[in-house]
Amino acid sequence: MFQSIDQTIDQLAMHRYICDRKLATVAYLAEKLRKPILIEGPAGVGKTELAKAIAEATQRPLIRLQCYGGLDETRALYEWEYGKQLLYTQILRDKIGHFFADVGDLRAAVDRLRQHEDIFFSEHFIVRRPILQAITSPEPAVLLIDEIDRAEEQFEAFLLEVLSDYQVTVPEIGTVKATTPPYVVVTSNNTRDLSDALKRRCLHLFIGYPDEERELAIIRLKVPDISATLAAQAVNVIQRMRSLDLRKAPSISETLDWMQALVLLNVTSLDRVLVEETLQLLVKYERDIGQVSERMAWLLEGLKEGAAETSGTAADRPLPVRPPTPQSVPNLDEMEARKREHAARYYGRDRIRPANADEER
Numbered sequence: 527m528f529q530s531i532d533q534t535i536d537q538l539a540m541h542r543y544i545c546d547r548k549l550a551t552v553a554y555l556a557e558k559l560r561k562p563i564l565i566e567g568p569a570g571v572g573k574t575e576l577a578k579a580i581a582e583a584t585q586r587p588l589i590r591l592q593c594y595g596g597l598d599e600t601r602a603l604y605e606w607e608y609g610k611q612l613l614y615t616q617i618l619r620d621k622i623g624h625f626f627a628d629v630g631d632l633r634a635a636v637d638r639l640r641q642h643e644d645i646f647f648s649e650h651f652i653v654r655r656p657i658l659q660a661i662t663s664p665e666p667a668v669l670l671i672d673e674i675d676r677a678e679e680q681f682e683a684f685l686l687e688v689l690s691d692y693q694v695t696v697p698e699i700g701t702v703k704a705t706t707p708p709y710v711v712v713t714s715n716n717t718r719d720l721s722d723a724l725k726r727r728c729l730h731l732f733i734g735y736p737d738e739e740r741e742l743a744i745i746r747l748k749v750p751d752i753s754a755t756l757a758a759q760a761v762n763v764i765q766r767m768r769s770l771d772l773r774k775a776p777s778i779s780e781t782l783d784w785m786q787a788l789v790l791l792n793v794t795s796l797d798r799v800l801v802e803e804t805l806q807l808l809v810k811y812e813r814d815i816g817q818v819s820e821r822m823a824w825l826l827e828g829l830k831e832g833a834a835e836t837s838g839t840a841a842d843r844p845l846p847v848r849p850p851t852p853q854s855v856p857n858l859d860e861m862e863a864r865k866r867e868h869a870a871r872y873y874g875r876d877r878i879r880p881a882n883a884d885e886e887r
Contacts, residue, residue, distance in 0.1 A: 527553045527584060534583075543572070543579035544743050552731045553580060557767040562689050562710035564728035565624040569715045569717040570777025571733045575650045576670055577711040586709065589663075599684055600873040603694055605653045606688055660708040669708040674724075675717045680685055682724050682725070685712075689727040736763050736778065744778060750786040757786060764826035767808065770817055776808040783807050 528534040534550040545553075553576070556563045565573045581588035591602055654662065662671035675681065688694055689710065693703040712728060714720060736744065738761055745757045760781070768775045776784075784807045793800060801822065809815050818825070 528557050530554070537583040538576075538579050540577045541582040542747055543575060544740065544747060545576070546740070549576070549731060549733070552729050556729050557584075557709060559729070560692075560707050562712055562728045563731055564712045564714065564720070564725060565731045565733055566714045566716050566720075567733040568735065568775070568777060570779040571735060572778055573713040574670065574732055576711070576733075577668060577670040577672075580709060580711065584666075584668070584709065586666050586668045588661070588668045588670060589656050589660045589708070590672060592593065593671065593673045593681070594676075595676060595678065597681055599675045600651065601655060602657050602681070602684070603655050603695060604658045605655065606698075607653050630683065652699070653844045657688055658694060658696075658702070660710075661688070661702055663704075663708065666706045667708045669710045671712045671759065673715055674712050675714040675720065681723060682721050686723055686727065689724070735768055735775070738762070740767075741778065741781065745782065745785050748782050749789060751789050752785050753794065756793060756795060757785065759829050760785060760788065763796065763801065763825050764808070766825050767818060770814075770821065772809070772814045772817065773811045774809070774814060780808050796826070796829060797821060804870055 529539065531547060531554050534543060534554045537554070538550065549603050552563060555561075563745050565576065566571060577590075578588060580586075652658075656669065660667045665815060671685070674685075689712075691703070692707040693701055695701045712724075735741075741761050742757055743766070745752060745761065746754075749757075764776055764781050764784075787804055787807055791800075791804075791836065802819070805815060805818065809818055
């Protein structure tokens, strides 16, 4: 259990997760208030890793539900084991026949069967999916509902009972309430807006891309074999790359993949050729690759600043300037049409000669 905010920071750091005080405050309060955490932010910034680190720090089992389009309660909550039910009815066929031997008509047989129908719809024949596993767990667990924005809005409505009361309703059994409420972490990549009802039941946390100093700390923790100079150069390039208008900016996970690749390649210093050869580890779309290639000279301008990391902190160095805007090519037809429109408003349209008058003459 987390005893304080500072202890939360230390506990997560012990399990290789670096967080700031704002994040640690939410993680601490979620346990004390017994409220779920809704974590939003770009993909790859450490939302899922936070849930894993919390599970390790609190020594709780991690139960994960990966959301996707079409997810329903049979995959998230429970499912009846129909094959097992059918097997039991075949094995007990003789007993069932003997049970109805003295029944005179069909109505009486149905009435007698109704008295024992819960035998085959009991907890013995139910398959517990992640949410029911977390609710019925005898020991406290961490329930990770990952990428909730991939599921439909109807699934959000289904989750409201779980997130507010830590209970679920199974029609054949009844309401199942958690004896030890799980630590619930819900993540979203912001591909769509979530409902207000869902957000109201959670402590909200947004995790964005880290600043230069924190990203350097993460790299030193996750890739200890990398040199300080190379790490500083790489982070400087990454920070500048994120300032571009990319469809998918490099995330922390992609940064770590790049760092590990540089270590495997025995790289000691970055240059243009090396960055271009390993660019596919950072940029995933052809449009983004073209944009990064056009601004490669600007991206590599910060290598000297990155090399100075060993002699000062990231806070002492100036932030990367904005990327240069490419010179636009004027559209002459559009400029002429706009000029004629302004003239028509000023002089009147009846006094303006049509644009194709000279051609017709």
